[in-house]
Amino acid sequence: GQPRANFEPGSILRAKVVVLAEGVHGSLTKQAGQLLGLFEGKNPQSYLTGVKEVWEIPEGRLRDGEIIxxxxxxxxxxxxxxxxxxxxxxxxxxxxxxxxxxxxxxxxDPHYKFQQFKTHPLVKKIFQGGKMLHYGAKTIPEGGYYSMPRLFADGLLLIGDSAGFLNSQRLKGIHMAIKSGMMAAETIFEALKKDDFSAGVLKGMQDRFESSWAKNELYKVRNFHAGFDGGLFAGMMNAGLQMITGGRGFIDRKETKPDHAHMMPLKEYVARHGEENTRRTLKFDNNYLFDKLTDVYHSATKHEEDQPSHLVIADFDICNNQCAEEYGNPCQYFCPAQVYEMVDDEDCPGKKKLQLTPSNCVHCKTCDIADPYQIINWVTPEGGGGPNYTNC
Known part of the structure; x- marks a missing residue:
């Protein structure tokens, strides 16, 4: 494409210290981590994709403040x-x-599992007869204490979800994000007084964290998520043991591998686990159970249709051939916004090719994380684009 009449090149903003607070699997955090070795010696971060709807429900279905x-x-x-x-x-x-x-x-397919979850009698009893208002999806950093990157470098600090400040056992991180921001502010104040923004001074962020209640809370659940690598029952036993071993569980520290490395080739998965979990049997009525496109509409996501794709595929041949044969193109399943579709290839009858619809994207980062070949790079789209979450 060509720049339009109102195109402006990106600006270079210079600062004595930059605080990366860009949420889960941030684009700058990813690059800084690779360039500065912030993830060296750490377990790979592990993620969940959370898919959510906000409903107006009939009166009396839930008590005020009720959480399930x-x-x-x-x-x-x-x-x-x-x-x-x-x-x-x-x-x-x-x-x-x-x-x-x-x-x-x-x-x-996190979206499909969410719609399955809504068929449970407990959930239907609460939401059936109500009205779905809003939709959203986001990844959650669940790796825990051993997956947290180094929090500092020359002129750089990491806070919040960018640094993995989340209690994976309680699925709670807002209090951690606030605390990390406070520690960053104290560290920057110290650097301002010394007029020194080197890693030697900004290391104070790491020191403050290691001596804080936030570290103590995360350390007590440090092996919670990793314990489930062996399945639900082993994970539950490990979680129980952690409560009496100060967070240790069976093994401390449990080594893990990146999320995408857990994915099996499709034929191997079916041979080991059967076809049941690869079938799609739900019927979407778009009244109680919603397909992806209907849900995306309720996210109010919006992008300029003619901007360059912010989902950069390194090699479409891998998607159309190798991935199709080996994994069955998992991107068409794990994306909760139907950005990735396999469509008929007009140039090769009988074959499919990958088609992107970036304007559907709800900015969850699932594709960048879960792609088995790691050839999808989520980059920031044109300013102002993305979901417009309301009460989500």
Missing amino acids: HTFGWPQPSEEYGGGFIYNMGGNMAAVGYAAGLNSPNPTN
């Missing part, structure tokens, strides 16, 4: 995930499901 967390179903026992229901005040409620991206299933 579930674990497991509809995922099989070898996968990690669970559902949640939050009363948001009055007749507003959120329902969602978070599915682990370290699934061996190449057809792992």
Whole structure:
């Protein structure tokens, strides 16, 4: 394409210190981590994709402030995930499901599992007869203490989800994000007084964290998520043991591998686990159970249609040939916004090719994380694009 009449090149902003607070799997955090070795000696971060709808429900279905967390179903026992229901005040409620991206299933589909979750009698009793208002999806950094990057470099600090400040056992991170921001502010204040923004001074961020209640809280659940690598039952036993061993569990520290490395080739997965978890049997009525496109509409996501794709594929030949044969193109399943579709290739009758619809994207980063070949790079789109979340 060509720059339009109103094109402006990006500006270079110079600062004595930059604080990366760009959320889960941030674009700058990813690059800084690779260039500066922030992830060296750490376990790979592990993620869930959380898919959520906000509903208006009939009066009396939930008590004010009521929270329901579930674990497991509809995922099989070898996968990690669970559902949640939050009363948001009055007749507003959120329902969602978070599915682990370290699934061996190449057809792992967090959105589909969420819709399955809504068929459970407990969930239907609350939401059937209501009205779905909003939709959203986001990844969650679940790796824990051993997956946190180094929090500093020359002129750089990391806070919040960018640094993995999340209690994976409680699925809670807002208090951690606030604390990390406070520690960053104290560290920067010290650097300003010394007029020194080198790693030697900004290391104070790491020191403050290691001596804080935030570190203590995360250390007590340091092996919680990794314990489920062996499946639900081993993970539950490990979680129970952690409570009496100060977070150690069976092994301390448990080594892990990147989420995408857990994915099995499709034929191998079916041979080991059967076809049941690769089938799609739900019927979407778009009244209670919604297909991806209908849900995306309720996210109010918006991008300029003619801008360059912010989803950069390094090699489409891998997608159309090698990945199709080996994994069955998992991107068409794990994306909760139907950005990736396999369509008929007009130039090669009988074959499929990958087609992108970047304007559907809800900016969850699932594709960048879960792609088995690691050839999808999520880059920032044109300013102002993306979902417009309301109460989500």
